[in-house]
Amino acid sequence: MSENIKFSPETTDTSQTPSTTRRTFLKAFAGAGAAVSLSGKLAWANGEIGFWAKDLPPEKLTEMFSTMLRIRWFERTMVDKMLTEPGYRGYNHFYPGQEAVAVGVCSALNNTGAFEDVDLIYSTHRPSGHAIAKGVDIKKMAAEYDFRATGLNKGYAAEMHIADKSVGFMGADGMIGPGPVMAAGSAFAIKARGSKQVVVNFGGDGTYATPAFHGALNNAALLKLPFIYVLENNLYHQYAHYSYSCPMKDIAEAAGPYGIPGVVVDGQDVLQVYNAAKEAVDRARAGQGPTLIEAKTYRYYNHWGAPGAKPGVLGAFGYDPLAITSFRPEREVRAWLARDPIDIFRKTLVNWEVMDQAKADETEAAVKQEAIDAFAWADEQPLCDPEHGVKNVFVEGTVPARQLA
Amino acid sequence: MARKSWMYSVLEAVQYEMRQDKNMTWIFELTPPVASNPGKPVINLETEFGRSRVVNTGIDEMWMAGCVLGSGLAGSKSVTYIPYQGNCMCFQMIQNHAGKLRHMTGGDAEMPVVFILEMTGQSPGFAGQHSDYEIDTYYAHIPGVKTVIPSTPTDAKGMMVSAIRDPNPIVYLYPAGLRSLVEDVPDEQYETPLDKAAVRIEGGDITIVGSGGSMPEVMKAAEQLQQEGAGVEAIDLRSLKPMDTETLVNSVQKTKRLLTVDQSYYTLCPGAEVIARVAENVDGARFKRIAFPDAPPPASPEMFLWMRPNADHVVAAARKLLD
Numbered sequence A: 001m002s003e004n005i006k007f008s009p010e011t012t013d014t015s016q017t018p019s020t021t022r023r024t025f026l027k028a029f030a031g032a033g034a035a036v037s038l039s040g041k042l043a044w045a046n047g048e049i050g051f052w053a054k055d056l057p058p059e060k061l062t063e064m065f066s067t068m069l070r071i072r073w074f075e076r077t078m079v080d081k082m083l084t085e086p087g088y089r090g091y092n093h094f095y096p097g098q099e100a101v102a103v104g105v106c107s108a109l110n111n112t113g114a115f116e117d118v119d120l121i122y123s124t125h126r127p128s129g130h131a132i133a134k135g136v137d138i139k140k141m142a143a144e145y146d147f148r149a150t151g152l153n154k155g156y157a158a159e160m161h162i163a164d165k166s167v168g169f170m171g172a173d174g175m176i177g178p179g180p181v182m183a184a185g186s187a188f189a190i191k192a193r194g195s196k197q198v199v200v201n202f203g204g205d206g207t208y209a210t211p212a213f214h215g216a217l218n219n220a221a222l223l224k225l226p227f228i229y230v231l232e233n234n235l236y237h238q239y240a241h242y243s244y245s246c247p248m249k250d251i252a253e254a255a256g257p258y259g260i261p262g263v264v265v266d267g268q269d270v271l272q273v274y275n276a277a278k279e280a281v282d283r284a285r286a287g288q289g290p291t292l293i294e295a296k297t298y299r300y301y302n303h304w305g306a307p308g309a310k311p312g313v314l315g316a317f318g319y320d321p322l323a324i325t326s327f328r329p330e331r332e333v334r335a336w337l338a339r340d341p342i343d344i345f346r347k348t349l350v351n352w353e354v355m356d357q358a359k360a361d362e363t364e365a366a367v368k369q370e371a372i373d374a375f376a377w378a379d380e381q382p383l384c385d386p387e388h389g390v391k392n393v394f395v396e397g398t399v400p401a402r403q404l405a
Numbered sequence B: 001m002a003r004k005s006w007m008y009s010v011l012e013a014v015q016y017e018m019r020q021d022k023n024m025t026w027i028f029e030l031t032p033p034v035a036s037n038p039g040k041p042v043i044n045l046e047t048e049f050g051r052s053r054v055v056n057t058g059i060d061e062m063w064m065a066g067c068v069l070g071s072g073l074a075g076s077k078s079v080t081y082i083p084y085q086g087n088c089m090c091f092q093m094i095q096n097h098a099g100k101l102r103h104m105t106g107g108d109a110e111m112p113v114v115f116i117l118e119m120t121g122q123s124p125g126f127a128g129q130h131s132d133y134e135i136d137t138y139y140a141h142i143p144g145v146k147t148v149i150p151s152t153p154t155d156a157k158g159m160m161v162s163a164i165r166d167p168n169p170i171v172y173l174y175p176a177g178l179r180s181l182v183e184d185v186p187d188e189q190y191e192t193p194l195d196k197a198a199v200r201i202e203g204g205d206i207t208i209v210g211s212g213g214s215m216p217e218v219m220k221a222a223e224q225l226q227q228e229g230a231g232v233e234a235i236d237l238r239s240l241k242p243m244d245t246e247t248l249v250n251s252v253q254k255t256k257r258l259l260t261v262d263q264s265y266y267t268l269c270p271g272a273e274v275i276a277r278v279a280e281n282v283d284g285a286r287f288k289r290i291a292f293p294d295a296p297p298p299a300s301p302e303m304f305l306w307m308r309p310n311a312d313h314v315v316a317a318a319r320k321l322l323d
Helices: A018-030 A040-046 A058-084 A099-106 A128-134 A138-145 A178-192 A205-209 A211-222 A251-258 A270-285 A330-337 A341-351 A357-379 A386-390 B006-020 B045-049 B061-073 B091-098 B135-140 B153-165 B212-227 B245-255 B270-281 B301-307 B311-322
Strands: A120-122 A199-204 A227-233 A262-266 A291-296 B002-005 B025-028 B034-037 B040-044 B054-056 B078-082 B113-119 B146-148 B170-175 B182-185 B198-201 B206-210 B232-236 B239-241 B257-265 B286-292
Touching (some): A058 A341, A099 A227, A099 A341, A199 A205, A251 A262, A251 A291, A386 B301, B006 B045, B006 B182, B045 B054, B061 B078, B061 B113, B135 B170, B198 B212, B206 B245, B257 B270, B286 B311
Parallel strands (some): A120 A199, A227 A291
Antiparallel strands (some): B002 B182, B034 B040, B146 B239, B198 B232
């Protein structure tokens, strides 16, 4: 085990129930709120990671909670549309279960301002969480997912290719491999021009197996780039368990040979993700180079779409015909649902007296309505003009319609 | 003979060959080598041949292509099934290695391998990266690799048998949009040649040439044109390299009119090669080609379906040649 790997308590000690761990965790903070008062276990667990999240103002914590809910209800609203509206054409690789990762990371970034100042993130084929956490407008996303002319990318992108430069959301990517290399390339440009921006690449456990994983980290380490690789280990690449494509349990171990920090973090706990991300961002901004963060997490739905899901019920259970080789057991899904990132954060916020249960419920109801309204707005948006398909190929003009003789 | 799906027909061919050759391997990601068919036993290559010969691997198409190529060089027949989103990740391995090693080694290297490369282009909504069809052009350009593309389950099976038995590296293009086709397919093993186009309909007025995913639209258009009284000769290329120049030239020699139909991008599409070969050999013929515009496939089905050549486009283009 490499020295530069840090562990969070809930990922290493699986014998503890989540609630016990949570109580221990909260007890440690309830009284003093100072590092010196931390129990030995927690001090060990967090290693050199400071618990920065405890310094966050209530407004920021509340915003993080709302953002997690916005991701959750954007996705759940869409799941239900896919299941109940036969004419609905949108599709998605659903993100619920992983909200703490996107929100924990993006909360440590600069998400507003000029394009030259905003931090950049590169996303994946499962982009909703990253996009919403970075601040992309969910109405425009809903319209784009349904191929509307007024969608985020005018109907050219659909779910797998959405992008919004205005908030530093460099785009979803339907491919596994090229993303991290391009992200490192952006970090290279940023360093070369002396900007203080940082670049985050989100990638799944499946990205470990690609040659690009090495290419991105190797060059980011060699050039000390302001680059953070957030590897969301949700246990499955497409339909196969990550043990089919990765020989070690903790992918963060891969950081060792590059001489960069490799951090394992509980991806269900937004504050732990935030702490690790803040450390990595500070490091990157200070010119100290890249970090690999492995967030242990889980997706409640299958790889693609909503097979096995029921309207109004969180998660997908049962058999997905494409998962023949590596079937996802229902008990596994239920075990992860029991450590829901939104429940965990809600308990913390109530315990910290940032909000009470009633306020939390009220917040959730408002965000849920916002998601419903976004999809209702999208339903009313115009479809694309077919002939616009030959636009936007180059900066100027159109290309000829070669299907016509 | 029984009604079989495309995938069942292909896996039936592979299963038979793997039973004969205990060294043969299969590498996949995403798409399990499993197929069922009414009234037939389920085929599951992974459970039948075990995980040392049939490997579910990471999302690393360079490895997948390199693995079968290396297997071939080491003396084992090997096949990989690369799903559509990764079908160019492995380009270098096929273009600069599989395509050149025999020649570079003065004929020493042996590569009895098949790269099954899935391609979409038929499914509206997938957008850009998941809607590619243009790989027919890319792979057909490579010397030293045979690039074939079936358009029916029957050909899919026969051409898979031939591909596995061929001592050369084969790029076997798999148009995912045709996966839903079902037809009567023989139960026994049979070989379909990898260098012969198929004349699907004979006629004397106009030759229409397509391949893979464009063939159902070509056939639909041919029927309509026949009803209008035109003698249509519809040709399915089946093999892009080597290309069956003789069949093409003989046909246009007769009809003096050639229309090519591609779902690939217009520039350098297979039809461009067809027209060039015919033009070199037939005097006094007229030509047209239709293809997907030189633009990435957009997500919006409205845009995509307007751009993708369909039977109406084929009929309209044919009428211009027939006038």
